[in-house]
Amino acid sequence: MLPNIPYTQYKRVVIVGAGFGGLALAREIAKREDLQVVLIDRNNYHQFQPLFYQVAMAGLEPSSISFPLRKIFQSKKNVHIRITEVQSVNTDRKSISTDLGEITYDYLVIATGAVTNYFGMKEIEERAIPMKTVSEALALRNRILQNFEDALSVDSEEERAALMSVVVVGGGPTGVELSGTLAEMKHFILPKDYPEMDFKAMEIHLLEGSKELLGAMSDESSQRSREYLEKMGVHIHTEQVVTGFDGKFVTTKQGMRIRADNLVWAAGIKANPLNGLSPDVIVRGGRIKVDQYNRVQGYDNIFALGDVAAMQEGEWENGHPQLAQPAIQQGKALAKNVWRVMDGKKAVPFKYKDLGSMATVGRNRAVVDLPFIKFQGFLAWLTWMFVHLISIVGVKNRVLILINWVWNYATYDQSLRLILRPKTIEQIANKNEKNEEAVKQEA
Numbered sequence: 001m002l003p004n005i006p007y008t009q010y011k012r013v014v015i016v017g018a019g020f021g022g023l024a025l026a027r028e029i030a031k032r033e034d035l036q037v038v039l040i041d042r043n044n045y046h047q048f049q050p051l052f053y054q055v056a057m058a059g060l061e062p063s064s065i066s067f068p069l070r071k072i073f074q075s076k077k078n079v080h081i082r083i084t085e086v087q088s089v090n091t092d093r094k095s096i097s098t099d100l101g102e103i104t105y106d107y108l109v110i111a112t113g114a115v116t117n118y119f120g121m122k123e124i125e126e127r128a129i130p131m132k133t134v135s136e137a138l139a140l141r142n143r144i145l146q147n148f149e150d151a152l153s154v155d156s157e158e159e160r161a162a163l164m165s166v167v168v169v170g171g172g173p174t175g176v177e178l179s180g181t182l183a184e185m186k187h188f189i190l191p192k193d194y195p196e197m198d199f200k201a202m203e204i205h206l207l208e209g210s211k212e213l214l215g216a217m218s219d220e221s222s223q224r225s226r227e228y229l230e231k232m233g234v235h236i237h238t239e240q241v242v243t244g245f246d247g248k249f250v251t252t253k254q255g256m257r258i259r260a261d262n263l264v265w266a267a268g269i270k271a272n273p274l275n276g277l278s279p280d281v282i283v284r285g286g287r288i289k290v291d292q293y294n295r296v297q298g299y300d301n302i303f304a305l306g307d308v309a310a311m312q313e314g315e316w317e318n319g320h321p322q323l324a325q326p327a328i329q330q331g332k333a334l335a336k337n338v339w340r341v342m343d344g345k346k347a348v349p350f351k352y353k354d355l356g357s358m359a360t361v362g363r364n365r366a367v368v369d370l371p372f373i374k375f376q377g378f379l380a381w382l383t384w385m386f387v388h389l390i391s392i393v394g395v396k397n398r399v400l401i402l403i404n405w406v407w408n409y410a411t412y413d414q415s416l417r418l419i420l421r422p423k424t425i426e427q428i429a430n431k432n433e434k435n436e437e438a439v440k441q442e443a
Contacts, residue, residue, distance in 0.1 A: 003100045005038055005080050012036045013338070014096065014105035016086050016274065018046050018069055020324045021306030022111030023393075024331030029338055030076045037079045038103060040096075044069055044083045047134050048392055050324065051401075053174060055137040057181040058145070058417045059408060062134045064400045067393040086112075089276035091299065096274070107301050109334070110274055110288065114307040114322055117268035117285075124245050128265040131174065138420065140264060145419050147261060148194055157201070162261045164202040167250045169242050170266035171208030171215070173359040176225050178264060179206045180362035183232035188412040204234045205258055207250075209241045209267070214367070216321065217357055221367035224376040228361040242267070269322060271308040283310050287319055292349035294334050305330040313352060320352050324391070329353065360384045363409065 005012075013029060015022045018041040026039050048065040055062050073079040084098040095104045116130040129140045144166070151163040166182055168175045182204050191199050206213075206229065212222045213229075213236070226236055241253040242263075250258045271286035281289045281297045287310035289297045294309060296302040306327030310319035320326035330350060337347040356370035358380065366381035368374065385405065392398050407413075 003082055003084075003098065003103050005082070005103065008036050010034050010036045010078070011106040011342075012038060012104065013107045013109065014038045014040065014103060015109045015111060016040045016096065017111035017113055017306075017308075018043070019049075019111060019113045019306060019327065021113075021327030021331040022109065023072070024328045025109060025111065025305065025335050026079065026331075027072070028332055028335030030073060030079050032339065032342075033078055034342070035078060035338070037076075038105070039069065039073070039079060039081050040084060040086060040098065040103070041069065041081075042083065042085055044081070046072070046393055049132075050173075050388060050391075052131050052134065052137040053178040053181060055134060056131060056140040056144075056178065057185060058141055059181065060401060060404055062138055064397055064404065065392065066134055067397060072393065086274060089274050089302070091276060091302070094301065105301070107303065107338075110296070110302070110304040110308055111306050111327070111331070112272045112274065112308050113327075114269040115272045116265060117270040118265065119268065121243065124242070124263070124265065127245050127247050128169070128263040130265050131178070132269070142419050142421060143262065145417055148190065148197075149419075151197065152194065158259070160197075161201040161203070162248065162259050164197070164199070165204070165260040166202075166262040166264060167205045167207065167258055167260045168264045168266060169207050169250075170268070171206060171210070171213035171236075171238065172266065173214065173357070174266040175206055175208070175264075176213055176229065176359050176361060178266065179204055179229055179234045180232060180360065180365070183229070183234050184362050186233070189417075192413070193417065203260070205237060205250075205260070206234055207237045207240045207242055207252065207256075209239065211238055213238070214359060217359070217367065218369050218374050220374055221359070221369055221376065225359065225361050225367050228365045232362060269307070271310075271322075273304075273308055277302075284318065285310075293337060293347050294330055294350060303334060305334060311350065313350065316352065323357070325355055326352055358384050358387065 013035055015026050018039055023046050026037055029035055030037050045066040045068050051065045054060040069081050084100045087097045089096050095102045116132050118125040130136050147163040151160045154160050168179050186199055186202050213225050214222045240256055243253045244251040245263045250263055273286055273288050283289050288304040288308055290304050290309045290311050294303045294305050296304050307322040333350045340347055358368040360366040364378045364381050366384040367376045368380040368383050389398055
């Protein structure tokens, strides 16, 4: 199999990863027709990660926060998209090895993002539910909903409570937002679907290893988010480091033991660099060391941006926060530098502009930290919704999300509680074989 990318007289920029950084870069440099852009990703769509938890909690459909890459670039003849896995970089040959074959580059940009970090705990890796992709969010939705169906049929009250209860590990924005949404489902939605069950038995635990929730935000936001969650009935346990999960009990280093069949892991991420780079450029957390122009240390024609890049700049001695904004800003800045170099001008060092951070805890409850003001409550909740809505790729997706949010707010309900289990080709083939055998036996 060959990638079949045509050779042209123009420089070829290969971008690995269509997350926030890679997509921002590709959209900008694709505006120039004197560049050939090759965008590579394992999925044929861009994922809006900040709203994964709403897919997991049946608030949004996966298609609402995903956007096809080919639709984004359908009018750009100089952009070539390939859906494949990248195995390694061949720096001596200026190429990358993929499942489709070898792809050469003049310039390579690594924007592979980050993956879930289990800190070497295999037991948790095997049993916990991560939430770093749309498919993982959908798997969490299936798991939670199926457990409620199973809870209807068990005899033991203890087993029923364990099936219903959820432990969320990680007190960052994902953990806080997920816990808040679970609490709202417990109080307003699930009792209508399962009137024969007592939801007092459903417990939601949020565990955080540090002293406070939302550690990267202000003390006011941290304290207010805790107050919101506790008022909603979430059990918050700070300074608790999870060390084990056998499928029935969650255990911590400090001796806590919680009975629950569901463990959602939102406790950490690690960068996802490509193989083939010098080990000297890989620093803490698997990130790639880059200079002020996002150039990988020791390589003139390889760049890295976003979660996978570690750039020392100003107060960010260990790299910028692994969030959407740094990735987007780096992608746009790199595009401008590409243009400047092509036009014979000098590249400009990257400067990160911190636009603030925010998290929602539930209906009418959110916390917002902006560089010039900090606020919480209803106005913060509206601000959170507005910022996320305008950040979504595609007008149709924005409209669908807005409709879902308005409907959910007006009715205290969601209509997306479907257990969707995609079948593999092998499963379909096996089923067809069994059906054929059954027909033969009947004959």
